[in-house]
Amino acid sequence: MADTVHNTLDPQLNRRGFLKGCTMAAAALGLSETMIPKLVEAAAAAERPRVVWLHFQECTGCTESLLRASHPDLAHLILDVISLDYHETVMAAAGHQAEEILQKTVTEHAGKFILVIEGAIPTKDGGIYCKVGGKTAMDTLAEIGPKAAAIIAIGTCATFGGVQAASPNPTGAVGVMDLISGVPVVNIPGCPPNPMSFLGTVLHYLTFKRLPAMDSLNRPLFAYGRRIHDHCERRPHFDEGRFVEQFGDEFHKAGYCLYKVGCKGPETFSNCPAVRFNDVDVWPVSVGHGCVGCTEPNFWDTMTPFYDRLPMVKIPGTGIIADADSVGTKVLGVTAAAIGIHAAVGIGKRLIKGKGNE
Amino acid sequence: MYEKHPCWSILLRLFHWMFALSIVVLVVTGFYVNSPWTNTMLESSQSWPMAWMRYLHFVAGYVFSAAIIIRLFLYIFGNQQERIWDILPVTRRNLRNLWKTLLHYSYIKEAGQHDRLGHNVLAGLTYIVTVFAAIVQICSGFYMLYPEAAFWEGWGVAIFGNQQSSRYIHHLLMWWFIIFAMIHVYMCIWNDVKRPEGVISSIFTGDKFTHTKA
Ligand code: HEM
Numbered sequence: 001m002a003d004t005v006h007n008t009l010d011p012q013l014n015r016r017g018f019l020k021g022c023t024m025a026a027a028a029l030g031l032s033e034t035m036i037p038k039l040v041e042a043a044a045a046a047e048r049p050r051v052v053w054l055h056f057q058e059c060t061g062c063t064e065s066l067l068r069a070s071h072p073d074l075a076h077l078i079l080d081v082i083s084l085d086y087h088e089t090v091m092a093a094a095g096h097q098a099e100e101i102l103q104k105t106v107t108e109h110a111g112k113f114i115l116v117i118e119g120a121i122p123t124k125d126g127g128i129y130c131k132v133g134g135k136t137a138m139d140t141l142a143e144i145g146p147k148a149a150a151i152i153a154i155g156t157c158a159t160f161g162g163v164q165a166a167s168p169n170p171t172g173a174v175g176v177m178d179l180i181s182g183v184p185v186v187n188i189p190g191c192p193p194n195p196m197s198f199l200g201t202v203l204h205y206l207t208f209k210r211l212p213a214m215d216s217l218n219r220p221l222f223a224y225g226r227r228i229h230d231h232c233e234r235r236p237h238f239d240e241g242r243f244v245e246q247f248g249d250e251f252h253k254a255g256y257c258l259y260k261v262g263c264k265g266p267e268t269f270s271n272c273p274a275v276r277f278n279d280v281d282v283w284p285v286s287v288g289h290g291c292v293g294c295t296e297p298n299f300w301d302t303m304t305p306f307y308d309r310l311p312m313v314k315i316p317g318t319g320i321i322a323d324a325d326s327v328g329t330k331v332l333g334v335t336a337a338a339i340g341i342h343a344a345v346g347i348g349k350r351l352i353k354g355k356g357n358e
Numbered sequence: 359m360y361e362k363h364p365c366w367s368i369l370l371r372l373f374h375w376m377f378a379l380s381i382v383v384l385v386v387t388g389f390y391v392n393s394p395w396t397n398t399m400l401e402s403s404q405s406w407p408m409a410w411m412r413y414l415h416f417v418a419g420y421v422f423s424a425a426i427i428i429r430l431f432l433y434i435f436g437n438q439q440e441r442i443w444d445i446l447p448v449t450r451r452n453l454r455n456l457w458k459t460l461l462h463y464s465y466i467k468e469a470g471q472h473d474r475l476g477h478n479v480l481a482g483l484t485y486i487v488t489v490f491a492a493i494v495q496i497c498s499g500f501y502m503l504y505p506e507a508a509f510w511e512g513w514g515v516a517i518f519g520n521q522q523s524s525r526y527i528h529h530l531l532m533w534w535f536i537i538f539a540m541i542h543v544y545m546c547i548w549n550d551v552k553r554p555e556g557v558i559s560s561i562f563t564g565d566k567f568t569h570t571k572a
Pocket residue numbers: 266309310381384385387388389391392412415416418419420422423495496498499500502503525528529531532535
């Protein structure tokens with residue numbers, strides 16, 4: 001990237017950066033290069049879609065990763081192709097002024113604006129665990145959600161509830177799709193998701209006037225259609241049986257597969273190995289840490305322990321937490337003992353009574 | 359005097375051995391897939407232990423699935439011993455057999471001559487449970503095997519939630535098959551000792567024997 005210094009120092013998006021961003025998005029979408037001009041045209045159109053961005057139960061990490069992309073073009077491009085009318089983190093307005101803008105956009109552009117939700121929605125006790133401007137997240141979503149043309153749920157919290165929804169889910173947190181029906185919802189899960197997956201979705205919508213093809217969890221297939229494991233650069237080590245046994249061992253230094261230290265790549269759908277992060281071409285597995293499965297529903301409950309292959313078996317009411325195989329081995333042992341006793345009783349009876357005459 | 363009766367059709371015996379042998383392969387390769395116990399530092403070794411074990415697992419998985427299809431077919435279209443109505447504890451005859459078998463197996467009251475040629479109802483019920491477990495095993499297996507097929511993706515998410523949960527259930531259910539196999543083999547030997555009807559040989563030859571008072 002010869003132009004990094006220039007680009008980093010230049011706060012404005014130049015034409016070159018604009019085209020570059022569109023091209024990257026086209027590649028992420030799997031479009032042919034002949035489609036790039038169409039994408040550029042759509043992105044440069046005078047009428048930019050209005051976007052309202054609401055923050056609920058979250059850490060703002062998704063916004064951070066999106067707008068602080070190390071490569072500024074991407075952030076600029078995102079801010080350039082959409083008209084971000086309301087965004088609690090980046091807007092200049094505050095207080096009543098901000099609320100006014102929100103109301104204005106929602107009423108004047110009803111049925112046309114895009115609603116982006118970041119964060120889960122707590123539903124327990126009337127939703128009191130998340131309030132913005134005196135209103136619960138539940139009420140705000142119920143009021144604004146149905147007026148949107150489409151809703152983009154960004155991040156694992158807004159899609160599947162995220163860490164707040166982890167068992168025992170004290171605030172009853174849920175994702176957008178559990179509360180909204182009648183308005184198309186696109187899920188861009190990830191903790192945080194790749195900015196490219198968000199940008200690709202928006203550009204697809206602008207160019208083709210419809211949402212991208214999605215899987216049964218409403219995740220766009222261009223970004224979540226394939227498992228990490230199936231295009232991971234460490235996959236040859238997996239197939240050829242070369243595994244990291246422990247972090248820091250000689251196998252780890254040699255860059256082998258992280259399967260045995262709990263990598264969840266085989267269970268996780270995402271484009272991380274292909275699109276990568278931060279424009280320095282890295283993603284967790286490339287720097288030696290297994291995938292934790294952050295784009296999957298309930299990942300805090302089902303992907304943990306992060307450094308083991310499978311979740312623990314919890315036997316309710318007993319406080320017993322053990323791994324599946326030690327539970328299995330114990331049950332097998334008890335069964336073997338029961339068989340032994342059964343056989344012994346049979347033999348004992350026969351010795352006492354003599355062979356039964358039927 | 360013993361009288362010979364044909365009991366199990368060739369198809370049922372085929373099912374049985376496809377099922378039994380595929381389970382052995384699936385359990386061994388399944389353990390390997392969970393935790394590949396070999397490791398190597400050979401680069402470009404021209405050997406693919408993990409790929410091979412998974413391949414064997416998938417081949418055995420298909421044999422296993424075919425076996426289950428055969429069994430389901432026989433539950434409906436098989437001979438009298440093979441049909442599901444011979445086992446389901448909903449008729450008086452089957453309920454009585456279930457009760458008698460329980461007493462017999464717990465040495466409380468030895469049952470005399472069998473009132474039927476096929477499975478006793480207790481055994482038949484554990485087979486039904488096993489067939490059900492096998493169907494779940496097949497669903498979770500194919501969901502993991504075809505991650506990009508919309509059909510399996512849709513059903514997999516609906517049943518299991520995500521791939522990790524399906525893998526977890528797949529793994530836990532493996533233990534049912536191991537434990538079932540152990541009890542099954544023991545009970546067959548036990549029955550063979552107790553009653554000279556030839557349960558064990560019946561799954562090879564298809565014939566069972568009844569004792570007639572001469
Ligand atoms: C009795 C029947 C079966 C047993 C005992 C069994 C056992 C296992 C075990 C223990 C695993 C490893 C899971 C883990 O990570 O802990 C596994 C993985 C798997 N099994 Fe099975 N399995 C059975 C049937 C099937 C069937 C019918 C299929 C369908 C073709 C299948 C497909 C798979 C697949 C795709 C995986 C994941 C492999 C990978 O991603 O590397 N299994 N099985």
